[in-house]
Amino acid sequence: MIAEFLRDGLSxxxxxxxxxxxxxxxxxxxxxxxxFSRLHALTKADNLGLGxxxxxxxxxxxxxxxxxxxxLIWALALLAAGTVAQxxxxxxxxxxERR
Amino acid sequence: MALxxxxxxxxxxxxxxxxxxxxxxxxxxxPEALAFGLPSVMAAxxxxxxxxxxxxxxxxxxxxxxxxxxxxxxxxxxxDVARRALQRRPAVRSGWLTHRSHLSPPxxxxxxxxxSLMPGTLAAGCHxxxxxxxxxxxEGGFETAAGREEARLAPLAGGEDETASTxxxx
Numbered sequence: 074m075i076a077e078f079l080r081d082g083l084s085x086x087x088x089x090x091x092x093x094x095x096x097x098x099x100x101x102x103x104x105x106x107x108x109f110s111r112l113h114a115l116t117k118a119d120n121l122g123l124g125x126x127x128x129x130x131x132x133x134x135x136x137x138x139x140x141x142x143x144x145l146i147w148a149l150a151l152l153a154a155g156t157v158a159q160x161x162x163x164x165x166x167x168x169x170e171r172r
Numbered sequence: 173m174a175l176x177x178x179x180x181x182x183x184x185x186x187x188x189x190x191x192x193x194x195x196x197x198x199x200x201x202x203p204e205a206l207a208f209g210l211p212s213v214m215a216a217x218x219x220x221x222x223x224x225x226x227x228x229x230x231x232x233x234x235x236x237x238x239x240x241x242x243x244x245x246x247x248x249x250x251x252d253v254a255r256r257a258l259q260r261r262p263a264v265r266s267g268w269l270t271h272r273s274h275l276s277p278p279x280x281x282x283x284x285x286x287x288s289l290m291p292g293t294l295a296a297g298c299h300x301x302x303x304x305x306x307x308x309x310x311e312g313g314f315e316t317a318a319g320r321e322e323a324r325l326a327p328l329a330g331g332e333d334e335t336a337s338t339x340x341x342x
Contacts (some may be wrong), residue, residue, distance in 0.1 A: 094250055
């Protein structure tokens with residue numbers, strides 16, 4: 074009973090944190106002045122948002138396989154974020170965005 | 173070669189288990205499950221060898237040792253950029269610096285990816301052997317970040333000559 078309550082509480086807390094960072098990342102995307110700083114917001118804040126979201130969902134997982142799957146999703150998204158950020162930044166640089 | 177084959181095989185089998193093993197380990201080892209799992213892992217192993225031949229051994233334990241620092245850095249990075257986005261006037265003072273990297277080209281891609289998740293820095297590829305790094309705040313004290321990150325990643329690259337670290341410069 075208490076364990077269940079605790080688990081749900083942790084889920085709510087971590088997914089809320091995740092949503093906060095997703096919102097902050099989107100806000101940065103809208104408010105930051107140039108391509109490169111917008112990329113900062115997208116990669117870093119969204120990566121953290123997804124991490125917290127996955128962590129929150131892990132507390133609801135029925136078994137280890139689901140925990141591993143969530144961790145895998147986060148790891149792959151992380152890999153993609155780091156790579157894509159570099160590619161977009163380089164493409165923008167080559168197109169002459171210089172700020 | 174055989175060892176790196178084995179390591180990759182185990183890694184891919186674990187990925188397969190994560191993707192399909194919701195019924196538990198016993199269910200995953202049933203003949204019906206293995207009939208799908210084994211060919212999938214074999215195919216993935218073949219593909220991984222074709223796409224990236226094992227030139228160097230994977231330093232799995234060294235990579236795992238870096239994990240806590242990496243997670244801490246990426247949490248700090250997310251908090252830093254969220255704070256800047258939420259300020260009344262977004263705290264952005266864009267600037268560039270370059271970093272002379274001693275890593276191999278694939279190593280530089282890893283360095284760039286890691287830097288892009290750490291506070292304040294974003295890699296934009298290499299030019300003449302120097303990594304181009306965008307900083308979100310010229311006065312944010314991010315000048316040393318690239319050197320620090322390279323020093324941290326150097327043990328993964330493995331070569332004795334590649335353990336030297338350098339500071340970033342403007």
